[in-house]
Amino acid sequence: MKQDTLLAQAGARRDPVTGAIAMSICPSAAFQHPALGQSTGFDYSRTGNPTRQALEQTMAALEGGARAAAFASGLAAVDAVMRLFSPGDAILVTEDMYGGTYRLFEQFYKNYGLRFVCADTSDTTRVSDILDRRKFKGLFVELPTNPLLKVADLKALGDLAKKHGLLFIVDNTFLTPVFCRPLDLGADIAVYSATKYLGGHNDLVAGLAVARDAALGERLAHIQNAVGAILGPFESWLLLRSLKTLSLRLKKHEENALATAGFLKEHKAVHNLRYPGLPTDPGHALLAAQSRGHGAIISFETSSRAEAERILASVRVFLFAESLGASESLITYPIVQTHADIPPDMRERSGLTDRLLRLSIGLEDKSDLIDDLSRVLG
Numbered sequence: 001m002k003q004d005t006l007l008a009q010a011g012a013r014r015d016p017v018t019g020a021i022a023m024s025i026c027p028s029a030a031f032q033h034p035a036l037g038q039s040t041g042f043d044y045s046r047t048g049n050p051t052r053q054a055l056e057q058t059m060a061a062l063e064g065g066a067r068a069a070a071f072a073s074g075l076a077a078v079d080a081v082m083r084l085f086s087p088g089d090a091i092l093v094t095e096d097m098y099g100g101t102y103r104l105f106e107q108f109y110k111n112y113g114l115r116f117v118c119a120d121t122s123d124t125t126r127v128s129d130i131l132d133r134r135k136f137k138g139l140f141v142e143l144p145t146n147p148l149l150k151v152a153d154l155k156a157l158g159d160l161a162k163k164h165g166l167l168f169i170v171d172n173t174f175l176t177p178v179f180c181r182p183l184d185l186g187a188d189i190a191v192y193s194a195t196k197y198l199g200g201h202n203d204l205v206a207g208l209a210v211a212r213d214a215a216l217g218e219r220l221a222h223i224q225n226a227v228g229a230i231l232g233p234f235e236s237w238l239l240l241r242s243l244k245t246l247s248l249r250l251k252k253h254e255e256n257a258l259a260t261a262g263f264l265k266e267h268k269a270v271h272n273l274r275y276p277g278l279p280t281d282p283g284h285a286l287l288a289a290q291s292r293g294h295g296a297i298i299s300f301e302t303s304s305r306a307e308a309e310r311i312l313a314s315v316r317v318f319l320f321a322e323s324l325g326a327s328e329s330l331i332t333y334p335i336v337q338t339h340a341d342i343p344p345d346m347r348e349r350s351g352l353t354d355r356l357l358r359l360s361i362g363l364e365d366k367s368d369l370i371d372d373l374s375r376v377l378g
């Protein structure tokens with residue numbers, strides 16, 4: 001089935017008793033066994049729950065993967081994926097990634113013997129050189145990066161991962177499977193903060209991991225059950241409900257983002273504008289070759305920290321908050337909010353300055369967004 005059909009009918013089924021179409025919320029923690037040694041397919045909700053299973057099956061189908069697992073947050077999904085590695089394993093990771101992912105790697109997984117090397121994964125030659133020099137077990141890439149929106153070549157990285165026998169993980173939060181399907185391009189696992197576009201309404205926190213092959217999917221389900229950071233039935237239902245409009249929402253997000261970036265591009269107070277949807281952006285062509293859309297996250301620099309602070313205090317339509325991917329447009333100050341745990345020298349090296357602002361373009365009327373920015377930028 002095509003993605004739009006899968007989305008429109010996310011969780012829809014025919015209840016054998018009532019004929020109900022909408023997926024119901026199944027809060028049961030335990031399920032009765034028909035007899036000793038028999039199961040309905042559900043025994044205990046941490047292991048499997050009907051509402052969560054409907055979400056996981058929808059997500060696996062959307063992504064073209066063998067199996068999906070739903071978690072209590074995006075970071076819980078990343079955490080589950082990291083448990084596939086063993087002490088001593090080295091993992092090459094995108095250098096400007098979400099600060100919380102960096103914190104999880106540096107402050108927790110390092111203590112358990114995993115080693116992380118950060119690199120600009122939009123530079124395939126550099127990645128190839130690093131992989132030639134040292135033995136790695138994994139490659140973890142964000143596409144595009146948060147917040148600098150650099151674009152990696154997933155196909156080329158997938159080939160390198162195959163050559164070096166790496167587990168290739170892509171955080172596809174910004175694009176979703178509607179725009180880009182990392183598993184088709186060589187990734188083994190796609191991970192998501194479903195709190196963002198998949199949820200889309202700023203009213204739930206959730207994460208997903210989708211495995212390309214069944215054996216890997218089985219290992220993820222085992223970790224999900226053993227560690228227990230599952231998504232609850234209510235959030236699973238809410239997420240299924242949100243998925244029905246994902247494709248429609250993304251179209252509007254992108255239309256608004258393109259108009260907003262077009263306005264910002266011409267503004268004299270805006271520096272280093274980054275939006276891969278603009279044909280002038282260095283990542284535009286590469287992203288277009290591997291994604292059906294460019295997303296709706298924009299970042300740019302102001303002239304000074306004071307100016308950035310003034311803008312944050314002056315917006316009226318944009319909300320000053322730290323998330324992205326929902327109906328409301330948000331403005332974020334990455335250095336203080338989402339990326340505070342990245343060490344200053346690393347931030348400086350990758351261009352994450354105290355002048356940088358990130359916009360998540362929502363579903364409002366685009367003229368209101370542009371008017372708000374025009375007023376605050378002067």
Ligand SMILES: Cc1ncc(COP(=O)(O)O)c(C=O)c1O
Binds near residue numbers: 193195205206
């Ligand atoms: C790209 C990316 N990955 C992962 C996460 C973590 O997700 P969550 O906040 O749902 O735990 C975020 C959160 O902002 C993110 O932006």
